[in-house]
Amino acid sequence: DGGITQSPKYLFRKExxxxxxxxxxxxxxxxMYWYRQDPGxxxxxxxxxxxxxxxxxxxxxxxxxxxxxKKESFPLTVTSAQKNPTAFYLCASSTKTGFGLDxxxxxxxxxxxxxx
Amino acid sequence: xxxxxxSPEALRLQEGESSSLNCSYTVSxxxxLFWYRQDPGxxxxxxxxxxxxxxxxxxxxxxxxxxxxxxxxxxxxxxxEDSATYLCAVHKMDSNYQLIWGAGTKLIIKP
Numbered sequence: 001d002g003g004i005t006q007s008p009k010y011l012f013r014k015e016x017x018x019x020x021x022x023x024x025x026x027x028x029x030x031x032m033y034w035y036r037q038d039p040g041x042x043x044x045x046x047x048x049x050x051x052x053x054x055x056x057x058x059x060x061x062x063x064x065x066x067x068x069x070k071k072e073s074f075p076l077t078v079t080s081a082q083k084n085p086t087a088f089y090l091c092a093s094s095t096k097t098g099f100g101l102d103x104x105x106x107x108x109x110x111x112x113x114x115x116x
Numbered sequence: 117x118x119x120x121x122x123s124p125e126a127l128r129l130q131e132g133e134s135s136s137l138n139c140s141y142t143v144s145x146x147x148x149l150f151w152y153r154q155d156p157g158x159x160x161x162x163x164x165x166x167x168x169x170x171x172x173x174x175x176x177x178x179x180x181x182x183x184x185x186x187x188x189x190x191x192x193x194x195x196x197e198d199s200a201t202y203l204c205a206v207h208k209m210d211s212n213y214q215l216i217w218g219a220g221t222k223l224i225i226k227p
Binding site: 004006031033040041042043044045048050056058059090092103104105106107108109110112 | 152
């Protein structure tokens with residue numbers, strides 16, 4: 001079945017540590033996204049990528065980094081510069097936007113990151 | 117300022133009691149409005165896309181409608197398995213990628 005796989009489901013970060021969240025999709029989608037979800041707030045965009053080897057910052061990119069070396073993969077690194085990393089992180093993908101009718105984003109089941 | 121507001125924050129209904137969830141938006145040009153369902157500890161699951169005022173879409177007990185200022189998600193004769201958080205997101209006309217998300221409505225259906 002086609003879908004988006006995020007791992008791990010739960011992750012704990014120590015002070016000063018960088019951690020990497022994995023996101024893999026087999027939907028053959030060009031665009032991929034990382035969101036952060038906090039209680040009582042709408043999803044906030046961290047980074048997005050429309051094509052391999054290219055990505056753009058979203059609204060809250062500070063303290064995060066990404067790479068897009070393969071179409072299927074879009075890992076997110078939460079660096080030690082992110083002072084409040086505790087949140088639910090969601091990865092999504094879609095067909096390339098900007099062409100024709102808008103297509104929905106499809107989501108993985110998230111990674112919950114907590115601070116030790 | 118571009119904004120998406122969902123109301124109510126939470127809604128408790130008895131099984132079979134129909135109601136509506138609201139998503140009001142203020143954006144400069146709507147390209148599309150999306151409804152998603154999210155279960156606890158899971159990612160959002162796509163339900164509907166609406167593109168223009170007057171459009172309606174249905175799926176089982178759910179019907180989504182769109183006006184120039186808001187969208188409604190009507191739920192008819194809900195069952196306990198419809199309990200979830202329902203999210204609304206808007207895609208602006210001048211943005212190729214970015215959705216503006218509401219905070220969601222938590223729906224609880226009691227048997």
